[in-house]
Amino acid sequence: xxxxxxxxxxxxxxxxxxxxxxxxxxxxxxxxxxxxxxxxxxxxxxxxxxxxxxxxxxxxxxxxxxxxxxxxxxxxxxxxxxxxxxxxxxxxxxxxxxxxxxxxxxxxxxxxxxxxxxxxxxxxxxxxxxxxxxxxxxxxxxxxxxxxxxxxxxxxxxxxxxxxxxxxxxxxxxxxxxxxxxxxxxxxxxxxxxxxxxxxxxxxxxxxxxxxxxxxxxxxxxxxxxxxxxxxxxxxxxxxxxxxxxxxxxxxxxxxxxxxxxxxxxxxxxxxxxxxxxxxxxxxxxxxxxxxxxxxxxxxxxxxxxxxxxxxxxxxxxxxxxxxxxxxxxxxxxxxxxxxxxxx
Amino acid sequence: xxxxxxxxxxxxxxxxxxxxxxxxxxxxxxxxxxxxxxxxxxxxxxxxxxxxxxxxxxxxxxxxxxxxxxxxxxxxxxxxxxxxxxxxxxxxxxxxxxxxxxxxxxxxxxxxxxxxxxxxxxxxxxxxxxxxxxxxxxxxxxxxxxxxxxxxxxxxxxxxxxxxxxxxxxxxxxxxxxxxxxxxxxxxxxxxxxxxxxxxxxxxxxxxxxxxxxxxxxxxxxxxxxxxxxxxxxxxxxxxxxxxxxxxxxxxxxxxxxxxxxxxxxxxxxxxxxxxxxxxxxxxxxxxxxxxxxxxxxxxxxxxxxxxxxxxxxxxxxxxxxxxxxxxxxxxxxxxxxxxxxxxxxxxxxxxxxxxxxxxxxxxxxxxxxxxxxxxxxxxxxxxxxxxxxxxxxxxxxxxxxxxxxxxxxxxxxxxxxxxxxxxxxxxxxxxxxxxxxxxxxxxxxxxxxxxxxxxxxxxxxxxxxxxxxxxxxxxxxxxxxxxxxxxxxxxxxxxxxxxxxxxxxxxxxxxxxxxxxxxxxxxxxxxxxxxxxxxxxxxxxxxxxxxxxxxxxxxxxxxxxxxxxxxxxxxxxxxxx
Numbered sequence: 023x024x025x026x027x028x029x030x031x032x033x034x035x036x037x038x039x040x041x042x043x044x045x046x047x048x049x050x051x052x053x054x055x056x057x058x059x060x061x062x063x064x065x066x067x068x069x070x071x072x073x074x075x076x077x078x079x080x081x082x083x084x085x086x087x088x089x090x091x092x093x094x095x096x097x098x099x100x101x102x103x104x105x106x107x108x109x110x111x112x113x114x115x116x117x118x119x120x121x122x123x124x125x126x127x128x129x130x131x132x133x134x135x136x137x138x139x140x141x142x143x144x145x146x147x148x149x150x151x152x153x154x155x156x157x158x159x160x161x162x163x164x165x166x167x168x169x170x171x172x173x174x175x176x177x178x179x180x181x182x183x184x185x186x187x188x189x190x191x192x193x194x195x196x197x198x199x200x201x202x203x204x205x206x207x208x209x210x211x212x213x214x215x216x217x218x219x220x221x222x223x224x225x226x227x228x229x230x231x232x233x234x235x236x237x238x239x240x241x242x243x244x245x246x247x248x249x250x251x252x253x254x255x256x257x258x259x260x261x262x263x264x265x266x267x268x269x270x271x272x273x274x275x276x277x278x279x280x281x282x283x284x285x286x287x288x289x290x291x292x293x294x295x296x297x298x299x300x301x302x303x304x305x306x307x308x309x310x311x312x313x314x315x316x317x318x319x320x321x322x323x324x325x326x327x328x329x330x331x332x333x334x335x336x337x338x339x340x341x342x343x344x345x346x347x348x349x350x351x352x353x354x355x356x357x358x359x360x361x362x363x364x365x366x
Numbered sequence: 367x368x369x370x371x372x373x374x375x376x377x378x379x380x381x382x383x384x385x386x387x388x389x390x391x392x393x394x395x396x397x398x399x400x401x402x403x404x405x406x407x408x409x410x411x412x413x414x415x416x417x418x419x420x421x422x423x424x425x426x427x428x429x430x431x432x433x434x435x436x437x438x439x440x441x442x443x444x445x446x447x448x449x450x451x452x453x454x455x456x457x458x459x460x461x462x463x464x465x466x467x468x469x470x471x472x473x474x475x476x477x478x479x480x481x482x483x484x485x486x487x488x489x490x491x492x493x494x495x496x497x498x499x500x501x502x503x504x505x506x507x508x509x510x511x512x513x514x515x516x517x518x519x520x521x522x523x524x525x526x527x528x529x530x531x532x533x534x535x536x537x538x539x540x541x542x543x544x545x546x547x548x549x550x551x552x553x554x555x556x557x558x559x560x561x562x563x564x565x566x567x568x569x570x571x572x573x574x575x576x577x578x579x580x581x582x583x584x585x586x587x588x589x590x591x592x593x594x595x596x597x598x599x600x601x602x603x604x605x606x607x608x609x610x611x612x613x614x615x616x617x618x619x620x621x622x623x624x625x626x627x628x629x630x631x632x633x634x635x636x637x638x639x640x641x642x643x644x645x646x647x648x649x650x651x652x653x654x655x656x657x658x659x660x661x662x663x664x665x666x667x668x669x670x671x672x673x674x675x676x677x678x679x680x681x682x683x684x685x686x687x688x689x690x691x692x693x694x695x696x697x698x699x700x701x702x703x704x705x706x707x708x709x710x711x712x713x714x715x716x717x718x719x720x721x722x723x724x725x726x727x728x729x730x731x732x733x734x735x736x737x738x739x740x741x742x743x744x745x746x747x748x749x750x751x752x753x754x755x756x757x758x759x760x761x762x763x764x765x766x767x768x769x770x771x772x773x774x775x776x777x778x779x780x781x782x783x784x785x786x787x788x789x790x791x792x793x794x795x796x797x798x799x800x801x802x803x804x805x806x807x808x809x810x811x812x813x814x815x816x817x818x819x820x821x822x823x824x825x826x827x828x829x830x831x832x833x834x835x836x837x838x839x840x841x842x843x844x845x846x847x848x849x850x851x852x853x854x855x856x857x858x859x860x861x862x863x864x865x866x867x868x869x870x871x872x873x874x875x876x877x878x879x880x881x882x883x884x885x886x887x888x889x890x891x892x893x894x895x896x897x898x899x900x901x902x903x904x905x906x907x908x909x910x911x912x913x914x915x916x917x918x919x920x921x922x923x924x925x926x927x928x929x930x931x932x933x934x935x936x937x938x939x940x941x942x943x944x
Contacts, residue, residue: 031807032754033772033798035718036746041710043864044463064601067394068629074392082386092393096601096624106600107626108634108740150384191463194709195860196539197834199547199726200786202864203713209793211772211801233371233800235793238379243389246368255630255742264570265663269671270515270696272425272481272735277660282573295368296800300375300793307386308379314742321747322754326768329758338568339751362767363807 023221027228028331029362032322033211036315037204038302039111044191047115048102049123051080053181057152057170059084059127061093064101065116070313071244072112076120078240079306083124084131085148086166102184110313113240114206115187117306122185130181134173135164189304206302208310209235212253212319216327220356223343225328227257227291232319235298237310242297248312249295256320257291258284261341333357374796394625403625405578406595411585411652415444417645418496418655420486420503421665422478425514425734426525427507429476429485437488437502442495445648446503447487449475452644453613458701459635462606469530470700470737472611472640478507479527479699480736482665489645489653516673516694516731522843527699527732533841536697536705536730543729543838543846547712549784550723550830552679555688559679561763565756567676569748571696572669573662574741578627580666581656584642587620592646596623599633611640612647619643631740635667635702670704670738671696672748676756679723684766684774689716691726693749698737704730707745713785714746717753718794719775720826724784727838769802773813780823786859788827792818831856 073093135154136143155163173179192202212232262283276282301308334349397403456468490496519534535543583595598604638655645653679688697704708728761771833850
């Protein structure tokens with residue numbers, strides 16, 4: 023009885039947003055009298071960071087410090103319509119709606135500043151730190167705060183903006199499947215190293231390496247959070263989870279986390295990620311978003327690594343010890359395959 | 367550990383943004399880590415009532431009798447709801463975008479179609495009283511034969527599960543029992559191939575397992591409106607669904623949510639909102655309906671199972687000549703969102719590879735299990751598992767390293783995809799190269815030299831002549847194995863192109879968008895602190911740096927007329943005044 027090491031890989035792409043389009047997102051932005059902005063959305067933060075992504079996109083577009091922007095989700099009385107947080111659409115669709123709204127609000131902000139400075143609004147720039155000044159002449163400046171106060175109490179202007187982003191709905195050809203699906207795709211490749219015990223059938227994930235291309239990264243910490251969390255889910259999907267372990271037999275429904283298996287802290291594998299950024303032509307600042315795809319390459323990479331380790335192909339998820347042991351027995355013992363490159 | 371490869375695609379990107387790209391702390395982080403962020407269930411109401419449902423113990427049965435007399439007399443019970451109390455007791459989620467037929471009751475009336483299907487809702491003063499009364503509801507059933515296997519369900523003569531779709535399949539285009547994809551001639555591709563690789567794959571159901579289970583609280587607002595604290599993943603999606611089922615105008619519902627304890631797709635279905643609202647309407651009091659963990663696990667609608675058959679024809683040199691796929695989504699007893707996932711899956715095929723002949727038939731089959739719904743990677747995760755394990759087998763069949771096999775077949779800019787649209791903005795090859803490098807997995811110099819930017823298009827951009835068929839007509843299962851009826855000539859396109867929005871921040875194929883805000887450090891007369899260092903320093907590029915940007919940065923001027931999409935709302939930009 024022995025433990026066998028194996029290595030597998032998988033490469034994938036992922037469509038960003040509802041496949042056929044027709045999924046609008048809207049945003050409203052307005053300023054307090056002292057130049058602090060509120061973004062009102064009905065987008066949902068599931069923990070993935072919707073509020074922070076839209077906050078950074080709004081601050082970038084408005085040209086104001088991040089501390090001067092807060093995002094309010096989600097109240098159907100104040101936040102305009104959004105399709106929802108699913109289909110990896112949040113960053114792309116809502117990011118673009120927020121840009122549209124912020125650009126409109128920025129337009130009013132610069133107009134108000136131009137009136138105070140007695141210059142042309144087209145000659146004004148923001149410094150991202152709370153000031154507006156004439157391009158090339160930093161001494162001719164006014165703060166965002168003073169501008170907002172003047173707009174509100176002197177000029178009678180509302181520093182506000184509204185935005186929507188919509189990719190029109192595509193139809194689908196019944197005979198060929200021709201359609202206009204998503205406009206943006208993210209990409210990934212992942213290598214998994216595993217160890218398989220031919221006595222117990224248990225798989226230990228020793229480590230993973232991946233490369234993800236996600237368009238422009240809006241917040242690297244949140245990308246890391248998504249990719250690491252999603253990889254855990256990928257390990258869980260590959261090796262542990264299902265309420266119906268003998269599907270299509272519907273028996274064995276689990277009732278709680280004692281009966282529904284998931285990897286624990288001891289099963290988490292070291293994970294090293296490289297990020298590539300090829301901006302999406304229609305993404306917010308080129309962003310696509312890591313969204314759903316971060317679990318996907320893990321499943322086949324682990325399945326391929328198990329084959330590489332002991333020569334057993336498990337085509338039915340999850341890859342349980344029982345399936346591995348049955349495969350080893352059918353093959354007359356473990357059949358390790360050729361090693362692939364530098365081991366851990 | 368995470369690193370950036372800023373050297374790749376650097377000429378398509380200006381890394382000069384102010385706060386986009388920075389690892390700024392989330393605005394909600396302090397609330398989350400101190401346990402003080404308010405979720406839907408953190409809202410206290412005076413006089414709050416609790417709703418629990420009676421669920422079917424049978425996978426398929428006719429309901430003979432529902433007797434609530436004993437339950438009605440139980441302590442604390444305020445109201446009991448049955449199917450007849452639900453104003454619009456049949457819905458399908460995607461009716462909001464006019465896709466599919468209403469097929470699912472909120473409370474089952476004459477039949478139950480899965481174990482756990484709600485039949486009666488009990489509203490009581492306390493959760494314990496609602497649970498006690500639940501045990502007093504007397505139901506009589508006549509069990510019916512059940513089907514659990516997708517391919518069994520599609521056989522002629524199988525028990526009818528969902529009466530709206532009597533063939534046990536979702537009906538596409540009012541014409542077919544599946545969604546087709548046809549690109550080129552797979553039979554010809556197989557005939558030319560040196561290796562044929564075929565296999566069957568199965569994804570089992572998976573539970574979303576969010577930390578916060580599904581639930582909602584609805585309360586009368588004393589102005590003829592109802593406030594609803596919800597954990598929905600789509601606030602207006604849930605509002606629209608609930609408004610239809612309880613038959614109220616949308617402005618009589620005030621949904622509040624937005625901070626959700628994990629969704630993963632399991633909070634799109636509005637499992638609780640309609641009954642909470644109906645309970646509040648019927649009692650005039652706030653009503654809370656929250657699934658307990660057992661309900662969430664067993665009846666909270668899982669990721670659906672998928673069965674996938676793949677056949678590849680591969681040339682001796684490793685090029686995939688043809689790929690044929692047949693797959694079955696297990697929708698459970700009702701459609702929910704499965705019909706949409708099958709189309710998304712069709713658009714995704716044959717994966718991120720350029721293959722000249724591709725065909726697929728994707729079925730959505732009904733079975734007597736809990737309706738499945740969206741879950742992370744909906745329509746993609748299972749087929750990616752199947753495709754990528756199949757790619758491993760294909761590499762083995764033709765004696766190629768798996769990385770080299772993928773780079774050889776990877777799609778590139780300008781290639782025609784199987785749904786007849788040109789691939790753009792691709793980056794699969796670069797991801798494979800970087801992953802190989804990180805994992806110290808040796809690949810050939812030639813594989814290392816490949817690029818997504820070159821080698822695509824040309825002959826690879828052509829739409830081939832394609833035999834099409836009318837197999838699988840609705841109500842005619844005998845047509846499933848038919849022959850092609852005609853061949854579409856090369857270059858055929860029948861669906862108009864969607865106008866593509868162009869947004870700022872990308873410089874692909876065009877000059878820098880003029881309306882991106884430009885940052886010019888503010889330097890007042892007195893010495894100012896230097897600008898903060900960027901959080902992430904890009905590594906030195908391996909290639910020569912791109913041409914420097916023009917010295918005179920374009921100003922935030924009116925968007926040019928060629929821009930559209932979201933830009934059209936920035937109308938104020940064009941109206942400057944002195």
